[in-house]
Amino acid sequence: MNRREDLQNSRQQQRNESPRPAVSSDQPIVTTSSADTSAAELSSLLSSCASPSPLKQVHAQLLTHGLHHNPRLLSLAALAYLSFGRLRPARLIFGAIPAPSAYLWNLVIRAHSTRGQFHHALRLYSSMLGSGVLPDKFAFPFALKACAGLSDLRWGRLVHQHSICVGCGRDLFIDSALVDMYAKCGHVADARVVFDNMWQRDLVSWTAMIAGYAHNGYCAEALDFFWLMRQSGVQANRVGLLSVLLACSRLGAVKRGEWFHNFAIQTGYESDLQVSTAVIDMYAKCGSLDLARKVFDLTEGKDVICWSAMIASYGVHGFGRDAIYIFKKMVEEGVEPNEVTFTSIISACSHAGLLEEGQGYFNLMKIVYGIEPGLNHYACMVDLLGRAGKLTEAEALIQTMPVKPDVSLWGSLLGACRIYGNIDVGERIADLIFELSPSHSGYYVLLSNIYAAKSRWNDVERVRELMSKKKVNKVQGISLIEFDNRIHKFGVGDRSHPQTDSIYAYLGKLSVRMKQMGYVPLTDFVLHDIEDEMKEAALFYHSERLAIAFGLINMSPCSPIRITKNLRICGDCHNATKLISKIENRIIIIRDMNRFHHFGDGFCSCADYW
């Protein structure tokens, strides 16, 4: 039953009447004279409107017959507008009802909350309290949904307290909504406290917790909870699957992702378009682009999100031409691209160095599809121009674009200055960036790299001092590799892994062979990314190299080594991995924070353009 039918039935139940035949827009309302139009007739007409058009006519009759003070008719009119998603007229009519029932308050709040009108939903909730109506167990989930939608923790906590005050402290629906609210506000620990204290849990409460973990980056916990849920006898549905697929994609855990894909096939959820899209995204983000494409080709009734996922996948792997092919095919099949599709296709062009094509899509978006470029699109364009060496054009675009640029846009340009060794522009932009975002370590590192590449060590030292003065904390570099159903994590110079001795011994041997092949450490990158990675001796023990050695030791020779890194791969590791792929005759796929690098036979798919 959909929302509209739901609400119409509610109205009928409330009146305790049998359903009447609906009045459609094709059936003109029988106009009656003001004398013989009774409240009962209008009530009947309001309940049977099947579309907004006859509803407006009945509403007009209600006003012209002077019945606009009749609370029962007003309630019915408000409900009728709500059922068609016409929130504004519903709100206006609702405001004229002298003392709405708690039931009516709940429905009005629910309608706003479920349609994403979170501010209005909370304002209504607040007005309900102000009018002296106590919220009941049906009101809280709607109000909490609004708090979750706004990530408004202050209001969320307040509603939580209200629920306890009115004696709704142990309600399955409210508790699940609380888990969701705390998770969406980024307070996963609080969500977990609510979850742990629940006296009973069902599929939705488990799923809310799993989704909360996955969306907040606690991916291992999300997967653990999936198993705990199964152990507790609750079978996952499509929503839970979406969350664990997201977790796998973030971890780069392809084996686990495959398991969930099989689970989807066995349970029939594979035919669900959202699940298929999540599977495609998972395979692509785990480095298995071929599998992503296979699932994509088998997916029927693809919508714009599914097409966009495939375009984004090709883009992040550096296969811009394939992304363009998919885009064209999508349009041929009559699916209209949206603003996300354009973000993805322009980004795909950027990663592949397709300057003209990217500019073409930017224009196509505006001229043909009438989509106003947003911050994301401008960011992609700055990246596209910057990577192509068009620094002046990129800067001019930032300065002339109608959207206010954020720091990441300038950061993108700073990245281009690093690639092209442009100190003048780089310094100027860096000053601006440090003012806007004084604690983001990545931008200091970028500037430091620009100086280091020109051997301006005094300036490098100055940047280090600046970081120290501003107490900028660096993000620790972490690499993940999945093996034997586990995610193995490595930090820089990490010695905590049980196989540490063999990993370091392997790297030692590898180093000799690499040097024989002419490997010279890129000392410019000694200063890249991580404080601990600044020492030359540590170059060889960057997290991704430890993960590669672990993969080489443990994984069968024919299987590719897939690594996920939380920072951008440094130039030295990039060179080293190319060599390692040749020496070991292995495919090594590294996903860094920006894109994929497929290493094989001494080359990288990014063609050193990243």
Added chain:
DNA sequence: TTAGGGTTAG
């Protein structure tokens, strides 16, 4: 009348 969800730059 109540709760959980797929694509997006750097």
